Each structure stands twice: as C-alpha cells, then as structure tokens.
Amino acid sequence: MPAAVPRTLPxxxxxxxxxAQRERAARWTQPYxxxxxxxxxxxxxxFLFLYYRFAPTQLEHWHxxxxxxxxxxxxxxxxxxxxxxxxxxGLALDPSKLDVKARKRLQWQLALCRAVQQRPPQxxxxxxxxxxxxxxxxxxxxxxxxxxxxxxxPQGEIDAIIESRAICCSHFDAFRFFTDSARPFNRLQPTQDxxxxxxxxxxxxxxxxxxxxxxxxxxxxxxxxxWDCFEFxxxxxxxxxxxxxYDCRSLGYDAILIETETGRAHYEREQRALTEAAKxxxxxxxxxxxxxxxxxx
Numbered sequence: 001m002p003a004a005v006p007r008t009l010p011x012x013x014x015x016x017x018x019x020a021q022r023e024r025a026a027r028w029t030q031p032y033x034x035x036x037x038x039x040x041x042x043x044x045x046x047f048l049f050l051y052y053r054f055a056p057t058q059l060e061h062w063h064x065x066x067x068x069x070x071x072x073x074x075x076x077x078x079x080x081x082x083x084x085x086x087x088x089x090g091l092a093l094d095p096s097k098l099d100v101k102a103r104k105r106l107q108w109q110l111a112l113c114r115a116v117q118q119r120p121p122q123x124x125x126x127x128x129x130x131x132x133x134x135x136x137x138x139x140x141x142x143x144x145x146x147x148x149x150x151x152x153x154p155q156g157e158i159d160a161i162i163e164s165r166a167i168c169c170s171h172f173d174a175f176r177f178f179t180d181s182a183r184p185f186n187r188l189q190p191t192q193d194x195x196x197x198x199x200x201x202x203x204x205x206x207x208x209x210x211x212x213x214x215x216x217x218x219x220x221x222x223x224x225x226x227w228d229c230f231e232f233x234x235x236x237x238x239x240x241x242x243x244x245x246y247d248c249r250s251l252g253y254d255a256i257l258i259e260t261e262t263g264r265a266h267y268e269r270e271q272r273a274l275t276e277a278a279k280x281x282x283x284x285x286x287x288x289x290x291x292x293x294x295x296x297x
Contacts, residue, residue, distance in 0.1 A: 008069040008089050018062035021223050028230070029056035043148045044241050044251060048233055054215035059230070065222025066093050066292055083219050093220060095296035103296065109213045110289040112196055117282055121202030121275050123268050126258045127243035128167045129174040129205070134245060135162045135182035152247035152255055161259050170198045171205040204271060207278040208236040214285060221288040229281055236274055243267050 009017075032049050033056060035041055041050075049056065063079070064070060069092040070079075085094035098106075137155045151158065162185055169175050172190040175183070183189065190198045199206045211233035214226045241248050243256040243263075256270075257263030 007067070008071060009064065010071045014064065014070050017064075021062040021227070022060055024227055025056075025060040029059055032056060041148065042251070043246070044237055044248065044253070045234065047237055048211065048230065052212050052215060054218075058215075058218070059226070061219075062223045063093075063219035065224070065288070066095060066220050066295070068092065068222075095220075095292060098220070098292065098296045103293070106217060106289055106293060109216065110286060110293065112199065113213065113282055113286050113289070115196055116199050116201050116206055117279075117286065119200045121272075122168070122170070122200050123202045123271055123275075125168050125170075125203070126264045126267050127204065127240060127256075127271075128162070128165075128258070129169045129171070129178070130240065130244035130246075131158060131162055132167055132169070132178040132182035132185065135159060135179045135185075149246040149248060149250070151245050153245055153259075157259075158245050170200055171203050172198070173209075174205045201278065201282070202271060202275050204236050204240055204274065207274055208233045208240070210278060210281050210285060217285065217289060217292075220292045221285065225281070225284055225288065229285070232274075232277060232281055235277075239267070239270050239274065 028045070032042075032046060035046065061079075069087060069090045071090045072079075079091055083093055083097055084091050085097070134151070134155075136159055153161075162182060167182075167186045168188070169178075169186050170188055170190060172192055172195050175186060175188075175190045178186065188198060201207070211226075211229040214221060214229040218226060238253065239256070242253050243258045248255065256267050258267050
C-alpha cells in the first residue's frame with residue numbers, strides 16, 4: 001500500500017473542520033456526561049462509552065490523520081508531542097513515534113480486519129447472544145440491565161426459547177458474557193485465541209467492533225473515520241437491543257420479536273444491511289492501518 005502524499009491544511013481550512021468535529025462529538029458526549037452527573041445511564045447508548053472505554057475527551061479532540069500537516073502558530077490542545085512533530089510547515093503526526101507495543105497491536109488489528117473482510121457473512125444467529133446472557137437469570141446469570149430495563153417476556157419463556165434452538169454465536173466478547181448454563185447451547189465455544197479464526201462479517205458485534213479498532217488506532221487514522229465508526233456502532237447497538245429480551249419501548253425502540261419467524265426475518269434484513277454498511281468502513285480502516293504500518297516501518 002503506497003503512502004499517501006502529504007498535504008498541508010491552512011488555518012482557515014482545518015479550524016472549521018475541528019469545530020465541526022467537536023459539535024459532532026458533543027451531540028453524544030455531553031448527554032453522556034450529564035447522565036453521569038445525575039447518576040443515571042442510557043442502557044443502549046452508554047454501552048459505547050463504558051464497554052469500549054474511549055473517553056469523551058478523547059472523542060472530542062480532532063485529529064486530521066496521517067499525512068496531513070496543520071498550519072499552526074503554536075502547539076494545540078489535544079495534539080500531543082507523543083504523536084505529533086512540528087515541521088517547517090506546521091504540525092503533523094509523526095509515524096516514527098509509533099512504539100513497538102502499539103505497532104504489534106495494530107498489526108494484530110489489521111490481520112483481524114483482513115480475515116473478517118475475506119470471509120463470507122453468516123446470518124442465522126438472530127441476536128440470540130443477548131438472550132443467552134440472561135438464561136435462567138437469578139444466581140446463574142443476573143440480567144445485565146436489571147433495574148434499568150424490564151424483560152419483555154417472563155424468565156421461563158426466555159429460557160424455553162434458548163433451549164428450543166441451537167445458538168451460533170462466533171464472537172468471543174459476546175460469548176464470554178453468556179451464563180454458564182447457556183454456553184453448551186452454542187455451536188462454537190469461542191476463545192480469545194480462536195478469535196482470528198471465528199470472527200465473520202455478518203456478526204453484529206464484529207461490525208460494532210469497528211469502532212473499537214478505530215479508537216485503538218487513534219490518532220493515526222483521523223477523527224472522521226473514528227466518528228463514522230462510532231455512529232455506525234450505535235446503529236448496531238440499537239439492533240442488538242431491539243432484538244434482545246429487554247423491553248426498550250421506554251427508550252423509544254420497538255422490539256424485534258426474534259422468537260417468531262417474522263421477527264427473525266426482520267432481524268436478518270437489518271443485519272444484512274448493516275453488514276453492507278460495514279464494508280466501506282472496514283476497507284477504510286484496513287487502508288489506514290496498511291499505510292501507517294508501511295510508513296512507520
């Protein structure tokens with residue numbers, strides 16, 4: 001992958017971009033801060049802040065991405081010397097500052113994204129992972145949103161649905177939250193070590209994780225791709241919870257009744273649409289990582 005030709009953005013060009021980025025971020029980061037100040041949380045949206053652990057402040061800082069120099073009179077907030085170098089033309093990300101540990105991590109991320117990109121998607125999971133996470137409830141597995149969202153079905157019906165069909169979850173980070181007694185129902189027993197072999201592009205959580213890998217690739221890939229992945233992950237999360245056994249109507253979301261044939265067909269249509277939407281994001285992330293790892297070698 002050839003390196004991008006460096007270019008310089010004058011102040012009057014990049015400052016409006018940075019401002020627009022902060023406004024784009026504030027739409028999500030400020031309500032999250034407000035909820036935390038009140039001691040409340042949003043069971044759907046806040047997953048992206050709590051699970052992926054990329055701080056709101058980090059989300060709000062604008063980064064142009066590799067190969068772009070910013071005309072700047074002085075060092076700027078958020079553009080740390082840890083990653084940036086002042087040149088004769090301004091301030092730019094310096095790929096020589098990519099350390100060995102980060103490089104190995106990004107190489108692994110790139111390999112995973114390539115592996116997922118090359119596989120055919122699978123579409124018959126129907127979001128059953130959220131059900132397996134609350135199978136039998138009580139001492140075997142407390143509801144993850146207990147006290148925040150009610151269940152839309154009695155526990156006995158949830159358990160019967162799990163017991164009536166095999167589960168085909170390929171995503172380790174979803175599977176590891178299954179209750180102990182739900183795990184034998186899964187056709188796969190994914191582990192961290194088998195992640196490279198198991199993840200596939202039809203998986204809702206694999207696609208949601210594009211935001212995870214984008215956040216772990218910052219500041220090199222730039223804020224535009226990061227936020228495209230964040231907003232896409234929100235769409236995945238919405239489908240995730242609409243198909244769950246939780247009643248999300250209080251949050252403005254109607255359930256997708258995956259316990260019915262019609263509901264499963266509905267889920268698969270939306271899953272397929274998100275899989276298509278993930279393709280260009282994954283390709284952009286792969287391209288950005290290939291460029292970074294090439295120029296920093």
